[in-house]
Amino acid sequence: xxELLQSxxxxxxxxxxxxxxLGLYLELLLRWNARTNLTAIRxxxxxxxxxxxxxxxxxxxxxxxxxxxxxxxxxxxxxxxFPGIPIKLWAPKAMVTLLESQNKxxxxxxEVLRALKxxxxxxxxxxxxxxxxxxxxxxxxxxEHFEKTLPLAARLVRPKGRLCLLIGSSQLDRARGLLxxxxxxxxxxxxxxxxxxxxxxxxxx
Numbered sequence: 001x002x003e004l005l006q007s008x009x010x011x012x013x014x015x016x017x018x019x020x021x022l023g024l025y026l027e028l029l030l031r032w033n034a035r036t037n038l039t040a041i042r043x044x045x046x047x048x049x050x051x052x053x054x055x056x057x058x059x060x061x062x063x064x065x066x067x068x069x070x071x072x073x074x075x076x077x078x079x080x081x082f083p084g085i086p087i088k089l090w091a092p093k094a095m096v097t098l099l100e101s102q103n104k105x106x107x108x109x110x111e112v113l114r115a116l117k118x119x120x121x122x123x124x125x126x127x128x129x130x131x132x133x134x135x136x137x138x139x140x141x142x143x144e145h146f147e148k149t150l151p152l153a154a155r156l157v158r159p160k161g162r163l164c165l166l167i168g169s170s171q172l173d174r175a176r177g178l179l180x181x182x183x184x185x186x187x188x189x190x191x192x193x194x195x196x197x198x199x200x201x202x203x204x205x
Contacts (some may be wrong), residue, residue, distance in 0.1 A: 001026075001048055007192040008053035010060055018089050021116050022052055028115060029080060032108050038080040049193050054141075055083030057191055058164055058199050059090035062137065069094050071136035076128045076153040077101075077143035081109055083166060084139060088121050095120045097135070101127050134158045141166035150178050157204050165200045166191070172200060 002019055014022075026047060032038055041047050063069045069091040075084025078098035088096040098113075098121070100106045106125035113121050124131055129152050138161070140153045150165075157163050163183070165175060172188060182205045188198040 001052075004045060004048045005053050005056060008049075008057040008060070014056075021089055022048075022086070024115060025081075025085065025112060026052075028108075028112055032111075033080075036104050036108065038105060038108060051080070051082045052086055053193065054166055054191050054197070054199075055086035056090060057189070058083045058139065058166060059087040061189060061199055061201065062087070062162065062164060063091045063094075071095070073097070073137040073139065074099055074131070074133075074135040074156055075139045076156070077140065077149060078109060078123075079105055079142070081112055083141055083164075085109075085112060085116075085118075085121075087139065088118055089116075093120070094137075097121075097131075097133075098123045099128055099131055100125060128152045128156060131156065134161070136161045137164065138162075139164045139166070146171065147174070147178060150175060154179055154183075154204075159204055161204050163202045163204070165202075167198065167200060169196045169198050172198065175200065 001022060002013055041050060070093040072095045074097045076099050078084045078100045084096055084098045098109050100109060103125060106123050109123045134156050136158055138153050138157045143149045154163055183202040186201045188200045191197040191199060
């Protein structure tokens with residue numbers, strides 16, 4: 001797993017305890033995915049690179065110094081926990097809320113948090129507009145109804161906070177057009193081993 005994630009996690013790699021947690025996470029995901037459709041990807045190596053890797057790249061871009069990151073984060077439409085759970089593993093001091101409206105997926109997320117013994121992490125089973133809170137960081141990846149969900153996610157970002165999108169490069173212009181002028185966009189970063197996918201981060205004024 002360490003070799004598969006090298007391109008995403010940077011030159012220093014991942015701590016041994018994080019690799020162990022990711023291994024347990026992968027076991028849980030494969031077991032649950034056999035009876036509940038959490039991800040269409042079934043191959044373990046592809047799960048590691050396409051789900052874990054993409055999420056860890058976002059984490060590295062957001063938190064160059066992960067140990068000092070005690071801010072709040074909300075992962076909208078968390079699904080099987082990407083990118084929210086890998087971000088939590090990368091930045092353990094962050095308070096992370098996984099927003100997921102489907103009960104079966106929310107149940108899986110709670111099981112992952114319990115099995116990995118993750119503190120300062122919780123699951124909100126409901127829609128983003130019902131959460132009633134805001135966060136320093138909001139993430140969004142591979143959700144249905146992107147054009148409707150993106151503005152909802154953006155409204156959860158506190159002033160001076162950040163919005164992180166894991167999307168196809170063809171969606172970039174549309175994403176920028178959907179948000180008002182209070183956002184400053186960084187240059188997108190291409191996701192390794194992907195076909196036209198990028199990490200796009202915007203900072204709210």
